[in-house]
Amino acid sequence: AVGFCQFVHQHFHPLFWCLEGPPQNSTKVMSWRAESTFKPSSKLSDEEKEFLKSTKKLRDILKLEEKLAKGEELETLQKEKVANKDKVIKEISGLAIKLPGETEVFEKNQDIVELLDDSVLERFQKKKKQDQQRTERRHQQEAAKRDQPEFMSRHDKPIVEACISSDGKHIFTCSKDKYVLCWSLEHRLMSVITTFAGHKGAVFAVDAAEGPCGLASGGADGEIHFWQADVSKLRTGQIASPTATCNHGGIVRVIRWCPFDNGASKDGRRFASASEKLVSTPPAICIWQVNERGETKCTLRIDDPQVLKGKANDLRWGGGGIQKLFSCHDNGYIAVWNAHTGALLKPIALHQGPIISLALADDGATLATASHDQTAKAVDISSRETPVLMTYKANRPLNAVCLTPDFKAGPEGTGSIILAGGKNARDVTTQVTLEDEFESKILEAATGAEKATTVRAHFGPVHRFLPLPGLAPGGAFASVAEDGTIKVHAMADGRQLHSDVME
Numbered sequence: 001a002v003g004f005c006q007f008v009h010q011h012f013h014p015l016f017w018c019l020e021g022p023p024q025n026s027t028k029v030m031s032w033r034a035e036s037t038f039k040p041s042s043k044l045s046d047e048e049k050e051f052l053k054s055t056k057k058l059r060d061i062l063k064l065e066e067k068l069a070k071g072e073e074l075e076t077l078q079k080e081k082v083a084n085k086d087k088v089i090k091e092i093s094g095l096a097i098k099l100p101g102e103t104e105v106f107e108k109n110q111d112i113v114e115l116l117d118d119s120v121l122e123r124f125q126k127k128k129k130q131d132q133q134r135t136e137r138r139h140q141q142e143a144a145k146r147d148q149p150e151f152m153s154r155h156d157k158p159i160v161e162a163c164i165s166s167d168g169k170h171i172f173t174c175s176k177d178k179y180v181l182c183w184s185l186e187h188r189l190m191s192v193i194t195t196f197a198g199h200k201g202a203v204f205a206v207d208a209a210e211g212p213c214g215l216a217s218g219g220a221d222g223e224i225h226f227w228q229a230d231v232s233k234l235r236t237g238q239i240a241s242p243t244a245t246c247n248h249g250g251i252v253r254v255i256r257w258c259p260f261d262n263g264a265s266k267d268g269r270r271f272a273s274a275s276e277k278l279v280s281t282p283p284a285i286c287i288w289q290v291n292e293r294g295e296t297k298c299t300l301r302i303d304d305p306q307v308l309k310g311k312a313n314d315l316r317w318g319g320g321g322i323q324k325l326f327s328c329h330d331n332g333y334i335a336v337w338n339a340h341t342g343a344l345l346k347p348i349a350l351h352q353g354p355i356i357s358l359a360l361a362d363d364g365a366t367l368a369t370a371s372h373d374q375t376a377k378a379v380d381i382s383s384r385e386t387p388v389l390m391t392y393k394a395n396r397p398l399n400a401v402c403l404t405p406d407f408k409a410g411p412e413g414t415g416s417i418i419l420a421g422g423k424n425a426r427d428v429t430t431q432v433t434l435e436d437e438f439e440s441k442i443l444e445a446a447t448g449a450e451k452a453t454t455v456r457a458h459f460g461p462v463h464r465f466l467p468l469p470g471l472a473p474g475g476a477f478a479s480v481a482e483d484g485t486i487k488v489h490a491m492a493d494g495r496q497l498h499s500d501v502m503e
Contacts, residue, residue, distance in 0.1 A: 048105050051095040054088060055105075055112045061085050093120045101131025149197030149239050152179050154500050159480035162466040163208045170231045171466065171478055172215060173486055174203035180217045180227070182234060183486065183500065185471070190486065190500045194234040198225050198242045205255040209269060213243050213294040216271060218252025222278060226294045244294020250275030250284060256315045258339075260323060268292065270299070272325055272339075274312035283311040285327055287339060300342045307344050309333065314358045316367065318381060326367060326381070328355035334369065334379070336386075348386050350377050356421075357464065359401045366409055368417060370401035376419050378409035378445075389413075392448045396437055397421045402465035402477050404445075404491050413446035416491060418477055420462035438462055440479055442494055452494040459483045472497060 044052075064074060064082050074082070093116055099105065106113055106124065113121070157177035164171055170193065171183045180196035180203055201220030208215045214229030225242035228234065254274040261269035268291035277283045284303035290296045302308050312327035312335075323339040332351035337344060353373035360367055365382040366389065376392040389409035399421035407415035420440040423433055438460060442452040460482030468476040474492040488498035496503070 044105075045100055045103075047095060047098045047100065048103055051092065051099060051105055052109075054092045054095060055109050057081075058085070058088050058092060058112055058115070061088060089115060093117065096120050097123045097127060099124065099127075101128035102135070149179075149195065151192075151237055151239050152177070152181055152195045153192055155179065155181065155484045157202075158460070158463070158482045158484055159486055160202075160204050160463045161206050162464060162478055162480050162486065163206050164466060164468060165208055165231050166210045166214070166229065167231055168468075168470055171486065171488075172206050172208055173480055174206040174217055174219070175484065176202035176204075177484075178203060178219075180206055180215070182231065185488070185498055188498055189502060190488075190498050193231070193236050194238045194240050196225075196227050196240045196242075198245070199223065204251070204253050205273070207255045207257050207271065209257040209271075211292055213290060213292060214257075216255050216257070216290075218248060218255050218273060218275075220251050222247065222249050222252065222275075222281075224248050224252060224255065224273065224288075224296075226290065244290075244296075246288070246290075246294075246296040248273060248275055248286070250278045250281045254312060254315045256317060258317050258323075260317065260319060266291075268295075272315050272317065274315050274327065276311040283308060285312055285315070285325070285337070287325070287342075300339075302337065302342050308335075313354065313356050316358045316360050318360070318367075319364055320382070326358060326360075328358050328369060330354040332371065332373070334358075334367070336381075346386065348379065350379070350388070351375065353397075356399045357401050359403050359465070359467075361403050361407050362405050362469075366403075366407070368401050368403055368407075368409075370398035370419060370421065372397040372399075372421075374398060376401050376417060378417070390445070390448065392417055392419065392443055394419055394421075394441065396434060397423060397461075400440075400462050400465040400479065402467045405469045405475055407445050409445050411446060413444075415445045416442050416451055417445055418442050418465060418491065420465065420479060422458075422461040424461060438481065438483075440465075440477075440489065440494065442491065452492070454479075454487070454489050454494045454496070457481075457487045457489070457496070458485060467491075 061081055064078050155175040155177050157175050159173050159175045162171055162173045169185050174180045178199045181192050182194040183190045184193050199219050199221055203217050203219035205218040208229050212228050213226035215227040218224040224246050226244040252275050256272045258270040268289055271288055273286045275284050282303045284301055286298055287300040288296050289299050309331055310329050314328050316326045318324035318326055325337040325339045327335045334348040336346040351371040351373045353371050355369050355371045357370040367379045367381045369377050374394045376398055377388050378390045380387050380389050398419050402418050404415040418440055422438040438458040440454045441450055444451050458481035462479050462481045464480050466478040472490050476488055476490050476497055478488045480486050486500050489496055
């Protein structure tokens with residue numbers, strides 16, 4: 001029995017390797033198939049196969065000629081093969097000029113190629129160049145076809161931002177799918193009116209004002225595009241191109257039109273932008289002036305790393321004696337900037353984690369935050385001390401915040417604050433998530449107690465809210481999320497009013 005086992009191990013041990021793996025002290029066996037660059041015959045063209053057959057014939061003839069040179073006698077059939085040498089060379093020459101331009105058989109059979117006439121080689125090189133040109137043109141056509149914009153009936157990648165049209169009846173959204181879409185709120189099932197195509201990467205920022213350049217978008221390509229914002233001038237099913245474009249630099253993350261400017265001014269209106277670092281371009285906060293023709297001028301740029309502590313995740317304009325710009329950052333701070341000079345008026349330490357979103361109360365006196373530290377805070381920005389009026393606690397990272405029109409924080413507060421977020425998409429499959437992880441929570445402004453919640457609204461992290469105060473009694477809000485959908489809910493009770501998918 002022992003002898004039989006030794007016999008099996010000696011002669012059939014590769015079989016056991018297949019079942020159990022090689023022995024611990026075995027060396028790695030390199031597969032010639034894995035290392036070889038040889039092209040399998042099944043992948044050769046018919047012309048290449050015929051060429052290789054003919055080269056084999058010619059090599060056999062060359063071997064017979066070597067025998068003759070050594071004085072060896074050849075058989076009759078062998079003599080006939082040698083006599084056909086010129087015929088075989090002619091046959092190879094005819095096949096050579098038919099070979100595909102990208103073939104490798106020429107390079108791998110140089111001994112045979114040297115026997116061919118120079119004119120054959122010239123014709124092959126000419127054909128090779130023509131084939132390469134055709135292949136390049138085909139690739140260019142395929143790339144152009146891939147880049148050709150198409151009308152989108154909905155987004156097919158995460159939606160990251162939304163804004164309302166000047167008529168209050170349409171919503172613009174932007175997505176990582178490179179498009180900006182205009183949605184009609186006429187029916188419960190929202191429909192796309194126009195697709196705005198022009199960005200070469202994910203679109204992270206969008207905001208709307210009035211005018212032919214009133215819709216602005218920015219994204220990963222470092223460009224800001226301006227589009228027609230007057231919905232009455234858009235056609236259903238239209239694919240719109242930018243009216244104008246400006247090069248921002250970096251990755252554009254936020255765009256906010258200034259609510260204090262008159263669009264009819266000869267100087268146009270201002271908007272603020274925030275960008276993320278890209279290669280050597282540092283993160284920045286900028287203020288731009290743009291006229292109706294889309295001519296832009298950067299009037300303010302903040303990018304000194306000693307002052308600007310990393311990228312801004314959101315921006316809000318503030319009024320008062322001095323026009324201000326509020327920015328929130330990954331370090332848990334809000335920065336207050338002079339919108340005219342760019343001076344840092346005050347840094348406000350608020351959170352233990354990144355602040356992702358800001359919301360300004362209708363009276364302009366309170367600024368609300370949403371942070372990954374699972375809290376939201378309401379700050380009195382009408383006071384120089386900027387005290388925290390209320391802290392709202394959640395049980396998930398927060399990305400989005402919005403306020404009801406009557407919001408007032410504190411013990412005597414009124415209205416509601418709405419919060420949402422959820423674990424990052426990459427963590428959902430590796431960590432335990434809550435049953436309502438991606439629902440929006442409506443909390444009482446005075447106590448922070450939960451008042452209502454949405455139901456099965458999203459299946460991924462909520463990225464942003466868009467307040468829609470005039471859409472329903474008590475107001476409404478839209479939410480956009482990682483699942484690529486947009487939903488509209490009543491602020492009073494969270495019931496769904498509109499959706500981009502059939503429920």
